[in-house]
Amino acid sequence: MKARRSKLRILVDILKVIEEENGARITQILYGANLSYDRLVKYIEELLSKGLVDERKRGQSTVYYLTKKGREFLVEFRKIEKFAEAFGVKI
Amino acid sequence: MLSIFELIVASDIVGSVVLLSISFFSLKAMRGTGVNMFLFFFLGFALLAAGRLSHSLVFITLALTRPAKIIVAATSLTASFVALISEVLAYLLIAIGYSRHARHDIGELGTSSIAVVAGRQIFIQAVGEVLNFFLLIYIVFQALAVYLSGKKRGSLMILLGFTLFLASHLTRFISLLELSERLFIASKFVYFAGMVFFLAMVVEVAVSR
Numbered sequence: 317m318k319a320r321r322s323k324l325r326i327l328v329d330i331l332k333v334i335e336e337e338n339g340a341r342i343t344q345i346l347y348g349a350n351l352s353y354d355r356l357v358k359y360i361e362e363l364l365s366k367g368l369v370d371e372r373k374r375g376q377s378t379v380y381y382l383t384k385k386g387r388e389f390l391v392e393f394r395k396i397e398k399f400a401e402a403f404g405v406k407i
Numbered sequence: 408m409l410s411i412f413e414l415i416v417a418s419d420i421v422g423s424v425v426l427l428s429i430s431f432f433s434l435k436a437m438r439g440t441g442v443n444m445f446l447f448f449f450l451g452f453a454l455l456a457a458g459r460l461s462h463s464l465v466f467i468t469l470a471l472t473r474p475a476k477i478i479v480a481a482t483s484l485t486a487s488f489v490a491l492i493s494e495v496l497a498y499l500l501i502a503i504g505y506s507r508h509a510r511h512d513i514g515e516l517g518t519s520s521i522a523v524v525a526g527r528q529i530f531i532q533a534v535g536e537v538l539n540f541f542l543l544i545y546i547v548f549q550a551l552a553v554y555l556s557g558k559k560r561g562s563l564m565i566l567l568g569f570t571l572f573l574a575s576h577l578t579r580f581i582s583l584l585e586l587s588e589r590l591f592i593a594s595k596f597v598y599f600a601g602m603v604f605f606l607a608m609v610v611e612v613a614v615s616r
């Protein structure tokens with residue numbers, strides 16, 4: 317059975333997609349983070365309110381970018397992830 | 408040239424810093440993930456560091472102030488006892504931390520020569536060492552299970568660190584039985600070698616991006 321992702325894991329997966337794409341549209345994030353549209357919108361709103369991502373209009377679509385705070389958050393998360401893995405904890 | 412005493416004090420202080428940094432990362436991991444296993448690691452490693460650091464500071468103070476022999480004996484016995492209790496509690500907390508997480512499926516400076524010859528103290532130390540030994544066996548098996556489940560470099564360092572701690576306590580226990588100062592000093596260095604693996608893990612985590 318597949319383990320359920322924690323909320324933190326989902327938020328990080330979204331941030332990682334945005335980071336890898338160097339700015340991503342909602343459909344790219346949908347596929348990359350494997351989420352339904354409704355849930356993704358909810359999480360994106362949370363990331364925007366926390367200042368971890370930034371949205372910019374590009375033509376008809378909206379593109380999401382990592383803010384400085386978002387990049388720093390990912391760096392910190394990777395450190396914690398590595399530390400936790402050493403003790404057998406998967407975040 | 409540093410004396411053995413100075414080397415042991417220095418290794419204990421460096422070791423305390425390493426233990427405090429693991430405690431710091433555990434606190435960060437607990438706040439970031441909400442996994443309460445890290446609370447036990449935070450408390451355990453902080454207690455381990457506090458015990459070693461306070462013990463080192465007591466011995467530095469004694470070495471600098473040079474009080475009467477009876478005061479040296481009484482203070483070093485008390486300091487060793489307090490450090491031993493903190494060590495047992497610390498390993499207990501780390502063992503509880505491991506036991507609370509089933510995700511992976513599967514001393515203290517220079518007890519002086521006066522302390523070494525004090526019969527009652529030897530008995531208490533020996534009992535503490537036996538407790539530490541069994542707690543560490545449990546911790547090493549948990550760390551081994553974690554390593555075998557993922558074979559990550561970080562978990563290998565944790566395993567090697569705890570295994571050397573275990574070897575150090577075994578050596579220290581034998582040194583108490585045989586009243587061997589050499590074995591006692593060797594146990595301190597084995598402990599420090601274990602600390603080096605924890606340091607390597609902390610450095611790897613700290614520099615990762």
